[in-house]
Amino acid sequence: MTATGNQRARQTRLLALRFDGEALIALDQTQLPWREQYLRLTSAEEIAEAIRRLAIRGAPLIGVAAAYGIALDPSPAACALLKAARPTAVNLAYAVDRVAAADDPLTEAMAIHREEEASSDAIAAHGADLLAGTATILTHCNTGALAAPGRGTALAVVEELALRGSLRLALITESRPLLQGARLTAYELTTLGIRFELLVDAAAPAVIASGAVDAVIVGCDRVATNGDVANKVGTYALALAARAAEIPFVVAGPTSTIDGQCPSGAQITIEQRDPSEVRSLAGQPVTVPDAPCRNPAFDVTPAALISGLVTERGVATPVGIESVSELISG
Numbered sequence: 352m353t354a355t356g357n358q359r360a361r362q363t364r365l366l367a368l369r370f371d372g373e374a375l376i377a378l379d380q381t382q383l384p385w386r387e388q389y390l391r392l393t394s395a396e397e398i399a400e401a402i403r404r405l406a407i408r409g410a411p412l413i414g415v416a417a418a419y420g421i422a423l424d425p426s427p428a429a430c431a432l433l434k435a436a437r438p439t440a441v442n443l444a445y446a447v448d449r450v451a452a453a454d455d456p457l458t459e460a461m462a463i464h465r466e467e468e469a470s471s472d473a474i475a476a477h478g479a480d481l482l483a484g485t486a487t488i489l490t491h492c493n494t495g496a497l498a499a500p501g502r503g504t505a506l507a508v509v510e511e512l513a514l515r516g517s518l519r520l521a522l523i524t525e526s527r528p529l530l531q532g533a534r535l536t537a538y539e540l541t542t543l544g545i546r547f548e549l550l551v552d553a554a555a556p557a558v559i560a561s562g563a564v565d566a567v568i569v570g571c572d573r574v575a576t577n578g579d580v581a582n583k584v585g586t587y588a589l590a591l592a593a594r595a596a597e598i599p600f601v602v603a604g605p606t607s608t609i610d611g612q613c614p615s616g617a618q619i620t621i622e623q624r625d626p627s628e629v630r631s632l633a634g635q636p637v638t639v640p641d642a643p644c645r646n647p648a649f650d651v652t653p654a655a656l657i658s659g660l661v662t663e664r665g666v667a668t669p670v671g672i673e674s675v676s677e678l679i680s681g
């Protein structure tokens with residue numbers, strides 16, 4: 352990327368949400384890339400609903416949104432509602448518990464927001480150091496400025512590699528059923544001026560096997576203490592393909608995504624979403640009416656398949672109980 356491109360990337364950073372003192376103003380991600388429409392959410396109920404329908408999404412971002420929800424209404428009912436909005440990303444419970452326990456909920460929510468923003472810069476730098484020289488990278492789902500405050504997580508690393516001059520191409524997966532890759536990552540990379548090609552999910556393992564990919568990087572929704580990672584469904588297949596091709600498979604996320612109470616991936620609740628999401632594509636039916644469907648939103652990748660876990664505190668490698676516990680203790 353040229354110097355001009357770098358400046359453009361910095362100037363055009365997307366703002367997924369902000370709190371205006373009375374309401375959470377959030378870009379409605381269900382409308383992207385077709386419409387940039389902002390929601391004005393004034394209650395914990397409205398924020399929980401926006402999280403449920405993925406208008407606000409991505410583990411760190413839903414944590415920050417929930418934090419502001421508790422600042423608006425710190426009642427036990429609001430805490431329960433927000434925690435239940437989505438079950439897999441631990442950032443939700445982390446943020447709700449922290450803000451609910453604070454003397455000044457709004458100050459605490461703003462602190463979480465600032466911390467996540469700072470984390471994204473640190474993750475970008477650590478990840479780009481780890482993957483220095485990478486020319487072609489493959490990523491899944493959406494993990495950029497739409498998914499986390501600031502630059503994002505895995506996509507922030509992709510951006511940093513571009514800014515440092517090594518990255519030539521980002522391969523991005525569609526991420527069926529809700530197309531976070533096709534709709535959101537393509538939109539972000541276009542905004543940033545980073546060259547990309549979009550793949551259907553099923554194409555990715557063979558493209559990796561062909562030798563065309565230097566490294567795979569993804570985000571995370573919950574990291575167990577043994578290093579197992581829950582992330583967008585399809586992640587596990589990419590990890591297997593990366594292992595078979597002997598290329599790095601890297602996970603990036605803030606330490607707020609590590610669940611110190613969760614010993615392994617087997618204990619992670621995987622969100623099962625409505626079958627209607629599988630029966631249709633961008634609003635158009637793709638199967639027989641009422642086709643029985645299975646719609647897990649996430650899968651679990653065992654720690655043994657992960658080359659490095661990049662956080663704002665540094666990189667765990669190899670990924671396992673010892674290195675993850677070092678990250679937790681800071």
Ligand code: MRU
Pocket residue numbers: 405408409410411440491492493494495498499503504505531569570571572582583584648
């Ligand atoms: O269902 P989504 O779109 O919220 O899933 C998002 C992911 O799986 C991301 O990889 C994860 O939340 C990390 S976002 C920085």
